[in-house]
Amino acid sequence: MNMRGLIRYRLLQSQFTKLQLDSIWLWLLPFICFLLFLLLILVQAKGRNDSTRPKSFSCGNFTDLRFPYSTPTQPDCGIMPMSGCDAKPFPRIQLVPGGEWYYALEMHNSSVWIGDTKLQTTLRQHKCQAFNKNFSLPNSPFMSFHMININNFFKCISSSNNTRNITQKKSDHFAGYNMYNGCEGFSIYYKLSEDVDEYIGADNLPTNCSLIRLPIHSSHGDLFNWLGPEILVEWKLTDECNECHYGGGQCQTDKTNKFSCHKDAKTPTSSTDQRKETTGRNMVGQILGTGSKICLIAAMYSYYRIFMHII
Ligand SMILES: *[C@@H]1O[C@H](CO)[C@@H](O)[C@H](O)[C@H]1NC(C)=O
Ligand SMILES: *[C@@H]1O[C@H](CO)[C@@H](O)[C@H](O)[C@H]1NC(C)=O
Ligand SMILES: *[C@@H]1O[C@H](CO)[C@@H](O)[C@H](O)[C@H]1NC(C)=O
Ligand SMILES: *[C@@H]1O[C@H](CO)[C@@H](O)[C@H](O)[C@H]1NC(C)=O
Ligand SMILES: *[C@@H]1O[C@H](CO)[C@@H](O)[C@H](O)[C@H]1NC(C)=O
Ligand SMILES: *[C@@H]1O[C@H](CO)[C@@H](O)[C@H](O)[C@H]1NC(C)=O
Numbered sequence: 001m002n003m004r005g006l007i008r009y010r011l012l013q014s015q016f017t018k019l020q021l022d023s024i025w026l027w028l029l030p031f032i033c034f035l036l037f038l039l040l041i042l043v044q045a046k047g048r049n050d051s052t053r054p055k056s057f058s059c060g061n062f063t064d065l066r067f068p069y070s071t072p073t074q075p076d077c078g079i080m081p082m083s084g085c086d087a088k089p090f091p092r093i094q095l096v097p098g099g100e101w102y103y104a105l106e107m108h109n110s111s112v113w114i115g116d117t118k119l120q121t122t123l124r125q126h127k128c129q130a131f132n133k134n135f136s137l138p139n140s141p142f143m144s145f146h147m148i149n150i151n152n153f154f155k156c157i158s159s160s161n162n163t164r165n166i167t168q169k170k171s172d173h174f175a176g177y178n179m180y181n182g183c184e185g186f187s188i189y190y191k192l193s194e195d196v197d198e199y200i201g202a203d204n205l206p207t208n209c210s211l212i213r214l215p216i217h218s219s220h221g222d223l224f225n226w227l228g229p230e231i232l233v234e235w236k237l238t239d240e241c242n243e244c245h246y247g248g249g250q251c252q253t254d255k256t257n258k259f260s261c262h263k264d265a266k267t268p269t270s271s272t273d274q275r276k277e278t279t280g281r282n283m284v285g286q287i288l289g290t291g292s293k294i295c296l297i298a299a300m301y302s303y304y305r306i307f308m309h310i311i
Contacts (some may be wrong), residue, residue, distance in 0.1 A: 057069075058085070059071065059085035059104075060085050062107045068080050068241075069082060079097075080095055082104065090115065092104060093114065095114070095140075095235070099138075102114035102116055103117065111148075112233055112235070113232050113233075114230070114231050115229055119215075123229060128182070131212060131214075133214060135215060141259040143238060144235070145233055146233070147231055147233055148231075149217065149228075149230075150216070150231065151190065151214060151215075153213070153214055154174065154190070154205065154209050155210055156208060156209040156210075157208040158185060158187055170206045173209075176191065177189040177191045188223065189209075190223065192219050214227055215227065215228055215231040216228060240259055244261035244263075247261075247263075249261040249262055250262040
């Protein structure tokens with residue numbers, strides 16, 4: 001093969017690969033376009049489904065959960081957010097805004113069993129440290145709480161200077177109580193309280209005695225057998241939050257942490273955040289729409305080029 005022949009051969013070869021490339025595009029482009037359109041349709045369909053507040057949702061193996069519980073994806077739809085719905089063995093729940101997260105062990109319409117892992121470990125290992133804890137759930141601006149299986153314990157610091165007076169006062173105040181002396185530095189006075197007056201015995205405490213409230217799961221055995229890491233919490237929405245929510249609003253707080261009912265003037269059934277989400281989705285739709293238009297133009301251009309090439 002001479003030089004000219006070689007050059008012509010190379011030229012032909014390059015034109016062939018070019019044609020081949022073009023024909024790959026010929027097949028690939030419509031496919032890409034098709035995919036884009038499919039995505040566009042999917043996004044728009046999703047937008048229509050989600051435009052209302054979810055009536056109920058599932059988290060872990062809890063089904064049919066409703067307001068005031070809320071999903072991890074739409075925490076603003078409720079007051080008590082949940083997280084880790086796929087986590088084993090239990091998802092978590094936050095009862096008070098900004099408060100601690102507990103395991104959600106059982107969930108009911110107006111109560112929830114929560115589990116405290118820290119207390120569980122403490123009870124298992126350094127038992128006396130359990131009395132460093134004190135369970136209290138402050139009422140939030142939206143709801144009030146009532147812990148069912150909680151018991152009053154009185155922790156009295158023992159000092160070398162416990163005068164006879166103080167000792168006398170203690171035994172007067174805690175008449176009829178059990179005393180536990182097995183922890184270093186303090187003694188515990190306790191008895192099973194009958195839930196009538198939550199803070200019975202909590203007034204006018206002897207010097208260096210304080211009230212602590214801990215969950216119990218049994219009243220048999222020794223003191224540590226009484227204690228357990230699980231608490232049944234009853235909750236009740238405040239009237240104003242109840243009215244707000246079922247009137248289509250959203251229970252919120254203002255800067256001073258006072259209750260405020262957020263109502264959207266334009267669309268009373270949809271919250272601000274959902275509108276944000278919808279606009280977000282519209283944007284995705286627009287981008288996809290533009291993408292498919294560009295795609296179409298590119299395809300047409302490519303067909304045009306191939307057409308010219310063949311001629
Ligand atoms: C959910 O799962 C936990 C542990 O996996 C189990 O103990 C509990 O009974 C389950 N609850 C329901 C309602 O199935
Ligand atoms: C909990 O609420 C749902 C929906 O409002 C209702 O169908 C169900 O009967 C309630 N369960 C109890 C135990 O009140
Ligand atoms: C424990 O909490 C209760 C309220 O639930 C409170 O009255 C008490 O003073 C607290 N005790 C300590 C030691 O902080
Ligand atoms: C009470 O506690 C305080 C500090 O917590 C301590 O200074 C004081 O000596 C204690 N008094 C008695 C009588 O134990
Ligand atoms: C013991 O208490 C008395 C009065 O309550 C006080 O005068 C004395 O200093 C205290 N002693 C010690 C070692 O704290
Ligand atoms: C002991 O108690 C009596 C009254 O019960 C009181 O008058 C006295 O001041 C107390 N003494 C001390 C050291 O607290």
